[in-house]
Amino acid sequence: MKNDIFHILNRGVEKRKIFSNHEDYIRFIYNLYDFNNANIVFESYSRRKQKHLSRLSGVALPTNRNKLVDILCWCLMPNHIHILALEKINKGTSEFSRKIIVGYTNYFNKINNRSGVLFQGRTKIIPVKRNKHFLCLPFYIMANPLALLEPTWKEKGLKNCQAAFKFLKKYQYSSLSDILDDDNLISVINKKLFFELFETNPKQFQKDFIEWLNMVGSRTPDTSK
Template sequence: MTRNVTFAPGEFYHLYNRGTEKRKIFLNRQDYERFLSLLYLANGMARVDIKRQGSTLSELLTQDRDEKLVDICAYCLMPNHFHLIVRETKDYGISKFMQKLITGYTMYFNKAHERNGALLQGKFKSEHANSDRYLNYLIAYLHLNPIKLFDPTWKEHGIKDQERAEKFLDDYVYSSFLDYSGYDRLEKSILSLDALPAYTSIPKDFRSSITEWFDGQGSTLSMQQS
């Protein structure tokens, strides 16, 4: 995986990081929802201001914000790590967004769980989606990641129960899988799906492309950070 990527406006990137010492970074629903709210609120030039600790996700995702720093095209939150696919829209947009996101979430997490120190394994990791084929691969990889929560070896040995896997993905609310599948939900405000290339047909071809992975191609997934 490439760590020192130069971000260029108009290009797509896979960003990810995991908890220090592989610790869990999401311990409950409130943690997941705070990260989701920060994906939305940190994606702007203004300082993030969550006035009330008890603010609901729906309240936070409907707050006004100014010009976006990046286009968030996909995301997946796992218990001890996260994945994002973003497009740089302006110089230093990704760097500014990730600094706000990670700082904001670490401050929240440490206060909520009475701890100190770093939460993540250093600087976030990144790789350039330098071809249409690779971008499609990353979108599939990211959205299939939650399957490992109930079938840890599916990437090496294939999916044993396709029906269960599809249901699990439909029930997993902490990724953009449902938005790609055509569901209308508030979390869609996090995303800029119109920033994706024209060949990416959502949701028309998304479920069929996922089924192709179910039918055997998934065994080729071998990302280090999974």
């Protein structure tokens, strides 16, 4: 329902990679913008790319949209996606999810000369209650890339939390740098709403994120087994 918050996630079928290169990631990020619209999309990524042969991150995007959701944060991994969104119109989240998955699958299949499904079944759209878990959800979502740096960090802990956070800040395919007001490929989130809902700001969010990493990343391995 309108104003409900949802955690959207899906992964590649058989856990396969859904992003093969930088261009794939960029395409999906633009899909987050283009398909977040209840109206028919006329100025698509492909059309903009034909007009602007250089890097698309500097291209001004249209603002006359009837948004399906307000994206709060997101993260793209080689074989799965996470999006946290607030629904703006009834059933907007399911429509948004359908559009981005179908749109990206069509693109991926076309450039790779393949057919069939790319994602593993129906997209999970999980209602989020505004409680203690909700406050930590952005940390969880945007900490996913740590699996690329330290694959066993959840079991064995982080070697260096400051270095881990620095890695996350440099990771291009999440909303963290956008939230922290650093350079980002393209802004698709509602930052004002994000800061209001989580009662934070860029400086405070960074401080809280590092504290969260110190807490969850300092687990002592169980050596009794």
